[in-house]
Amino acid sequence: MVAVAQHPNIKLYSYSEVVGLSGYIGNFTVTIKEKAKYVDYDKCTGCGLCETKCPSRVKSEFDLGLGERHAIYKAFPQAVPNKPVIDAKNCRKLQTGKCGICEKLCPVKAINFEDQDRFVTEEVGAIVMATGYDLFEWEKAYGEYGYGKYPDVISGLHFERLVNASGPTGGKIKRPSDGKIPQAVAFIKCVGSRDDTKGKSYCSRACCMYTAKHAMQVVEKIPGGEAYVFYMDVRTAGKGYEEFYQRSVERGAQYIRGRVSKIYPRGDRLVVKSEDTLIGKPIEVEVDMVVLATAMVPAAGAEEIAKLVGFSTDKDGFFQEAHPKLQPVETFTGGVFLAGACQGPKDIPDTVAQASAAAVKVVALLSKDQLATEPMIAYVDETKCTGCEFCVPICPYQAISMKPIKTRVHGETVERQVAEVNKGLCQGCGACVAACRPCALNLNGFTNDQIVAEVDALCL
Amino acid sequence: MSVETSKGWEPKIVAFACNWCSYAGGDLAGLNRLQYPSNVRIIRVPCSGRIDPQFILRAFAMGADGVLVSG
Amino acid sequence: MKRVGVFVCECGTNIGSVVDAAKVAETAMNMPGVAFATSYKYMCSDPGQDLIKKAAEEHNLEQVVVASCSPRMHENTFRKAMSAAGLNPYQFEMVNIREHVSWVHSDKDEATQKAIDLVRMAVAKVVRNRPLQVSYIPITKKALVIGGGIAGMQAALDIAETGHQVILVEREPTIGGKMAQLDKTFPTMDCSA
């Protein structure tokens, strides 16, 4: 992470979003919105003094609500950039005008309550989409797991925060309701995955493995800890993965094949009801905490950013690759490539491999000085074009725009609008040609007279 | 279009096929050796959007019995 | 008058066993604009491509029709052969008499007739081709990466390492994505940050 921030060739816009994009392969113009941070990063040294006395405390998003943060905060101690932002909604000064403690504390006068969103534009030649994933909101779909009513039914990512040494519990596995160390933990796999009725039809690919990891952490970190894993299948297709899973079983994780039908409280514990399909009998396990391996879904806003950049998403909202086997990192839009979980659920090894693949595609493009364009594209006969603009919305690639030309009519020079085809954007589909009423548009290699000649030759 | 007529009347069919789907489908039929009557003649177009209604009318005017547009 | 060369491929026996390639070539000789026509065993092979080159010189050809396999397979091969023969690569049409004829029909007369019709169609098209030139557009040598999780970071670093400029846009205050939230990661169980 630090390597990224320090690399002389990388310019990082954190707390920023892409809000506008135009152009085509080799020649994109992007508009980036830098959200107001209220901290001047040129001055801020990242000392962290400002955070210490901030009176406003809210649930930390980074810790998924398991811990707290201040209104001025770094997401976590090793954040990159290692400088805070002020969350305006929860800052007393910005909401009521009263406070400003952080401003007084800051030794370098970096706090700036007047800060505003900034818009910058940049020119780029290629784009890598790497917007990742979010987790399926199981609370809305799974009534049998309590719709999020029971505080000790958590997701795998919550569990990660609990075992993380720099997490809210300092790495101690404590259950959220009362901070007790859970003796028995149940894991439920495929929550929202491989479930057409309540969730998604696909497999999220990383859950079998991280559940094996979590189960192992329970038996290793908690003295006498028990881990029960409820599963449909164990999928370990990856190098060293089956061995990893076997290790979790050897260390004592208990795997039970069956779909959990209900979770309900009993005293301060939770009862997990299921069927053990291997012996064909119902089973009940009493545990202290339940961890759900929830499905990966596209990141919030993925659909919008795909539309903005101009490529398509698949049936589940993940970014559509140009070919599932042969072009897994390309999109149908020239110069736009995919990396990581934004293209489909995947774990870190696959993500890294795909990111490097996308990087090579980008570098292959950027190492050229010019880009050869296919000449079998549409062209305009300006003398015939009436400027009706009928073709403009027809083009699926937004390749047609209008431009003014000067012509002489009855000895006078007049200006009029005609269509112009952008050579970088036109994909040569010919939709505009069929739509052009005065036949001003034609397609190189598939002209009107060529196709008519073909028809004539066949019907001879 | 001269279609074998010894077996009785055979319709002449002109097909417009999109390079990326139907034309490729025709290739796939070939790869799988799927046999079909020979009285269809395919004109390759870059996209079904390229097909102008005038092409279809032209084919009928020139004596085609059927026109297949596929994309 | 245009000067078209027609080359009918037998593709070994793939085409030759169903379509009478010699007859197709012979018939093509009489099509308007055709100056030369021949059949050959493998047009895509080096000697096959040389044939185009030689015929182009000897018969002063301007345009070429190759009747062989699917253009989706070898159109580029033959466009390159056109350039090598000193011709404009877009003065070329390909006729698919394998996937669309010999592999899907078994009656030799019907198949040969269909091949002839398709060649006539391509000749009618090729004489109306304009010589096209590949054009060039400039490239801004800078990349944009949207999202600063492990995917975005890895891509940004790899691109940056080659000396190109990268702009990395992350909507959260920190980069790292989900991976920064994880503890140890499978399969190696090393730390993730």
Ligand SMILES: Cc1cc2nc3c(=O)[nH]c(=O)nc-3n(C[C@H](O)[C@H](O)[C@H](O)COP(=O)(O)OP(=O)(O)OC[C@H]3O[C@@H](n4cnc5c(N)ncnc54)[C@H](O)[C@@H]3O)c2cc1C
């Ligand atoms: C509980 C759990 C445990 C896991 N454990 C492991 C493990 O042990 N080993 C393993 O290999 N894998 C594990 N995984 C999988 C791993 O998290 C993913 O493979 C990996 O994080 C994918 O990386 P990514 O960069 O594609 O996506 P993300 O990590 O989601 O990163 C995407 C980034 O893009 C940003 N972003 C999103 N939209 C925009 C936008 N519009 N503009 C700007 N920025 C945007 C996000 O803020 C985020 O920083 C685990 C997953 C879970 C849920």
Ligand code: SF4
């Ligand atoms: S001004 Fe806002 S951010 Fe600063 S200490 Fe007060 S509440 Fe916290």
Ligand code: SF4
């Ligand atoms: S006190 Fe000032 S310099 Fe220190 S982290 Fe806060 S804003 Fe930055």
Ligand code: SF4
């Ligand atoms: S040929 Fe297709 S891509 Fe090109 S300008 Fe016309 S409609 Fe757009």
